[in-house]
Amino acid sequence: MPPPDTTSGSPNGHLSARAPAALALDHISLAFGGVRALTDVSLEVRTGEIRSIIGPNGAGKSSLLNVISGVYQPQSGAVYIDGVPYPRIDPARLAAIGIARTFQNLALFDGLSVLDNIAIARSPRGGGDLLSQFLALPEARRAARKAREEADDLVQFFGLETYRHRRVGSLPYGARKRVELARALIARPRLLLLDEPMAGMNHQDKHDMTQFIRSARDRFSTTVILIEHDLSVVMNLSDRIAVLDFGNKIADGTPTDVRTNDAVIAAYLGVDHDHPQGVTQS
Amino acid sequence: MMADQIQFFFEVLIGGLLSGVMYSLVALGFVLIYKTSGVLNFAQGSMVLFAALTFVQLREKGLPFAVAFLITLILMAVLGITVERTVMRPLLNRSPIVLFLATLGLSYIIEAGAQLIWGTQVHALDLGISDTPIQVGPVSISQFDISAALISGTLVAALVFFFQRTRTGLTFRAVADDPFAALAVGLRLSRIWALVWITAGLIALVAGLLWGARLGVQFSLSLIVLKAFPVLVLGGFDSILGTIVGGLIIGATEKLAEVFVGPLFGGGIETWFAYVVALVFLLIRPTGLFGQKVVERV
Secondary structure (H helix, E strand, C coil), X not given: CCCCCCCCCCCCCCCCCCCCCCEEEEEEEEEECCEEEEEEEEEEECCCCEEEEECCCCCCHHHHHXXXXXXXXXXXXXXXXXXXXXXXXXXXXXXXXXXXXXXXXXXXXXXXXXHHHHHCCCCCCCCCCHHHHHCCCHHHXXXXXXXXXXXXXXXXXXXXXXXXXXEHHHCCHHHHHHXXXXXXXXXXXXXXXXXXXXXXXXXXXXXXXXXXXXXXHHHHCCEEEEECCCHHHHHHHCCEEXXXXXXXXXXXXXXXXXXXXXXXXXXXXXCXXXXXXXXXXX | CXXXXXXXXXXXXXHHHXXXXXXXXXXXXXXXXXXXXXXXXXXXXXXXXXXXXXXXXXHHCCCCXXXXXXXXXXXXXXXXXXHHHHHHCCCCCXXXXXXHHHHHHHHHHHHHHHHHHHCCCCECCCCCCCCCEEEECXXXXXXXXXXXXXXXXXXXXXXXXXXXXXXXXXXXXXXXXXXXXXHHCCCCHHHHHHHHHHHHHHHHHHHHHHHHHHHCECHHHHHHHHHHHHHHHXXXXXXXXXXXXXXXXXXXXXXXXXXXXXXXXXXXXXXXXXXXXXXXXXXXXXXXXXXXXXXXXX
């Protein structure tokens, strides 16, 4: 995959018009029993952009993320990654497909050090089998050193130097969020899924995290998809934003487009549901 | 007179410490599986027996040591993988007591299987290590004890190296720390668990050879699991370092108690003294010396 153009921070600066979308959701519908979580949602994510999915509670944001990461299997619709259709995404093989994610409630190894937490997600590119690891053969040693270097690199990138050998469980919350982001990045994902990266953070943490996400995108040439509650963060960080409400996509566009969209305002501020204006409901 | 006393004390202490290393070895098999899959594998003892029996039979058929060792190791690996696939995996996410009872049942099945294949006779196992005492300074120590401790110690050191320094070891620690997070980063749990059971099989084999050579290969060999429990209580169920220290403490106190306190009770306290120590420990320090403290937020 050619590295995307990451020279500009402007909303449409990362596009290569002809390349297939980094991710395309084609008419996805997902229901749990009678409850429709997603209705006919289509979404395109361009390579190298920061794409946010927002919406009120229960709008289907998490469901959408779980469809992309293979946790849920939609009843209809298709997922394309770099133009390749994936009828079924195996959550266990996510890293191999090139998708890494973070979790709203963190999924870190609390008992392991920061360095180990990051290094473990590095997909073993060579590095030898068990025996050569055990006998510390040159090839295995080289791979181990490489993994350590890469992990160290990320530790520095995310300003975690002082915590390097600390148990992750003993770190402040904001730092743990950064460790999780670093761990996602060491796998060199094409797609980085962030599930509420700002949840539970204070103002300063949010500011830092916004910077980290943006510079991580630039440095590692990855495409970022995030769902987030904090609208000011989303408006500031995103290239494009899709808005969900009751499982339907009600708006899609640049932050400016979305900010002034009547349906979005209605969804967030509430409308008289007997006379919905612009809100399509099923 | 006094010098004799001190010399005798040290002989007993060293003998105790050396046999303690062999307790550690058995306990290690438990810790490995408990750490990585949360299962207290009661069948570890019957795996020890199975390994020893298989090895001794192969030897009696005239196979050289290395070949017999290799074949037994392969069989242990097959056994481990089979257990993981057919028993542990279907019971995944069941409560610990269900898993424990499953391994309890498993231990009888493995024992019966070993009996079916190899018969019920007692076999002598000669590893070619002489058991004559040697003099170290003024203290005489059993050569066999020293060799057994050395072998056990090497295996333990190799395992520690493996856990701390290799990538696969890191994945073992990660799975032990949080299986959910392990899934989230795409670790293949089933492969890791299979490897864990194979490693436990290797430990069982070494333990089986050493204990088999000491006690004779017979069915009571599977009861050495019971010796491992006090070690685990002392060292913590999830600490490799703990099993070593726990084993040393149990081995030493057991022998010292037998020799110096035993006469007050008319002797024979070696068989149960370790459990008294373990019980006291349970009361004052339930997580053991090195076990992870459970801190719960309420």
